[in-house]
Amino acid sequence: MKTAIYPGSFDPITLGHLNIIKRAANCFDKLIVCVMYNMEKNTGLFSPSERADLIRRVTMGVPNVEVDVSSDLLTDYARAKGATVVVQGLRAVSDFDKEFQMALINRRLNPQLDTMFLTASEKYMYLSSSAIKELAHYGVDLSGWVPWEIIDDVEQKMKELKGALPAF
Amino acid sequence: MKTAIYPGSFDPITLGHLNIIKRAANCFDKLIVCVMYNMEKNTGLFSPSERADLIRRVTMGVPNVEVDVSSDLLTDYARAKGATVVVQGLRAVSDFDKEFQMALINRRLNPQLDTMFLTASEKYMYLSSSAIKELAHYGVDLSGWVPWEIIDDVEQKMKELKGALPAF
């Protein structure tokens, strides 16, 4: 059985992330979507566990997906889970270098762990969590950008934090 | 069972290709390495079936690898083989755009077929079949560039074609 991990900050999950999740789940027996966070960096719109809850809600219909939260080093986490593949989405050439570097570092830290890249669907090529937060800040309707099940959560959270939020 | 296809011209197979093959074979239940060719373009150092023979020789130890030759459209070929994933190696940013375009076209032609990219190992990042032919032309020792099992074949073929070979 092949287990893959799709790590990220998912703050919040976008339709682009969801598209990668569905396609990756189709390629492997099991896909763990893992919200990775750094305990010493408390920034973010949603807390890590809130982010995981949002992901769970929108991936309920995908049977072989498991959602998790971790502050471990990705390669340690993968080893503990018995995963052999890391999945990453690539949107544009500027993603490429950073992800390439991460993939090489991770393979060095854990030679049994390989990184596979999926290209973003052209419909979601311009989507990022930070773009969504920027748009939400201006009151733009988020349908078509984030899964409909979580639009209210994002808009509600933006309202709460407005004024209190540092530059994102 | 997940079947993946690793298509290419493999003229000839390099240590970089072999590295991708071994890693991709580790990620999927079955990997078909397919020499794709265009019947109307007869260029190449080796014929498509010769290239497949060289690949077979160097992948004999990888149990879930199958080697094939085809002049079909990749998406048609994948459908016929029941494959759901195309594997591509990415060496550098200049590969990125072309492969990205191919991945988007292929997903449009066959929505059940997804492309996953593996980054080349840093050791083989600079390897390409055309670089190898260029080096062979200058009589450079090919060990460390192509699998040792096929070095004689490449050197022999270069000798035969010398003078008769157009610019590569």
Added chain:
Amino acid sequence: MKTAIYPGSFDPITLGHLNIIKRAANCFDKLIVCVMYNMEKNTGLFSPSERADLIRRVTMGVPNVEVDVSSDLLTDYARAKGATVVVQGLRAVSDFDKEFQMALINRRLNPQLDTMFLTASEKYMYLSSSAIKELAHYGVDLSGWVPWEIIDDVEQKMKELKGALPAF
């Protein structure tokens, strides 16, 4: 009155080209779509005048578009036409360098002529005339890739040239 030129080989025009034409026509008072060719390079699926005919057919509904054919240097052609802007579509980062270089050369040859770039629509980001010829070669249905008005022409032309066509 601002006149812009959209130069290219358009062999044949794609839905991506048509998208750029409509958007550019919306930005300037007049848009000249010009099939540029080099008299000494007779390659191509369609002849320059055939390409212009295809463009005329699919842009009939756009009032401020004029279609032309020229083998002149682009900057000379623009001067003769009184155009002050060259329009180019950008699909991907690999287009960028070449187009950037052309834009700098053209501004040097004719300081009154500036180049403006439009990003391809995400739907057509992966479309190119050569990809279309490749797909037509494999008998892929071209609707969704080229304007419907010219699909028969492309398929007919491919049939005629099959066997006689060198590698494209």
Added chain:
Amino acid sequence: MKTAIYPGSFDPITLGHLNIIKRAANCFDKLIVCVMYNMEKNTGLFSPSERADLIRRVTMGVPNVEVDVSSDLLTDYARAKGATVVVQGLRAVSDFDKEFQMALINRRLNPQLDTMFLTASEKYMYLSSSAIKELAHYGVDLSGWVPWEIIDDVEQKMKELKGALPAF
């Protein structure tokens, strides 16, 4: 009448910006140079209205240029102004991805609004507002980098903020 918008932070305006303004003003009937700012991010060397004043001073000789300040979403601002084109300067490949993403998002938010890119003049290809602030910090003579009319303002402002200025 075609109205274009050239949005930016312009903190402060450089000779590169001025070059884009003059060329864009030549391509459209009216060009609005708009200092866009985020009310919740108070960083910056000059305040938004100070930046607009500097722009006004150096564009006085360009008849069809209007200078404005706004904290609205760009697409909303453009709609209110009846603009159909956003103009952006492209300096290098690293600008490309971010601007490309913005252009796609903006077209989605306002399908009537298109983004056109002008390549920076080779003379100003390496100019950015942050490079200028870095150089001013070291006391470098700014002529040849920012319009001469505002050199004193930049040097004066740098002196005032020295010590009080966080890392830029």
Added chain:
Amino acid sequence: MKTAIYPGSFDPITLGHLNIIKRAANCFDKLIVCVMYNMEKNTGLFSPSERADLIRRVTMGVPNVEVDVSSDLLTDYARAKGATVVVQGLRAVSDFDKEFQMALINRRLNPQLDTMFLTASEKYMYLSSSAIKELAHYGVDLSGWVPWEIIDDVEQKMKELKGALPAF
């Protein structure tokens, strides 16, 4: 006699930096490795003079290398030292634009000063000081990433700062 400068933040020096130093020292008569810092930005794992000490320790065996610390503008520093070349390492395409811009600015500030780029060795292509700090944070063994002579220093410093360290 040709003197070259290799400037950087070196916080801390990596095996990738050391590789560039040895190769650059082989190309010029004298190489000054200079820790450049901005007095108003006190961030960093090690202080500038600590960083220089670490560099001295690992370059002791390279005879024509001198280590220095400076907060001057690079072009002023080079002039004072009589250096005619700045050496930079290039790891990936994303380094390229920034370094290219710096090289053009520096040549303009000091036409006698030229920048030469060395490509990172493929073994160290993925190495950066910030990646190393990230890995040290997770307790990863640093051998193979930083010179063995300074591993204890980095691990010790990380322990001291843990908790007190802002996000890096």
Added chain:
Amino acid sequence: MKTAIYPGSFDPITLGHLNIIKRAANCFDKLIVCVMYNMEKNTGLFSPSERADLIRRVTMGVPNVEVDVSSDLLTDYARAKGATVVVQGLRAVSDFDKEFQMALINRRLNPQLDTMFLTASEKYMYLSSSAIKELAHYGVDLSGWVPWEIIDDVEQKMKELKGALPAF
């Protein structure tokens, strides 16, 4: 004494090449400008020895420059000449990948040989030999693109070959 090699096809030498030659000659004790050619590829506007003659004519004033012609493998040639550095000009990001690959291959073939890159001057960033041949084909005045000493030669050669020249 440090000897560097600047290899290329130089068909013909441009002002961009000349700019790199002068700057590289300033960085090393001796610079060999070498026209590299492949005996089996007879394409080109000028023959290799004609190209070398043109280079000699325009570099007469640079004392430490030597001009040569070779069909050897670059690393073999460098070894025979006792050179330790290869110099390459970088114009744009698209040059980067290819040159990076060549640099890694060459260092592997000859570990004593390192490649250093100089960024093109912004004035010559868009210059290439093939652009010049394209412009000469259209009768564009070549001053400002190639050294004045060789303009007549290029124009004369273009006239001779007109009609006989395949697509360049």
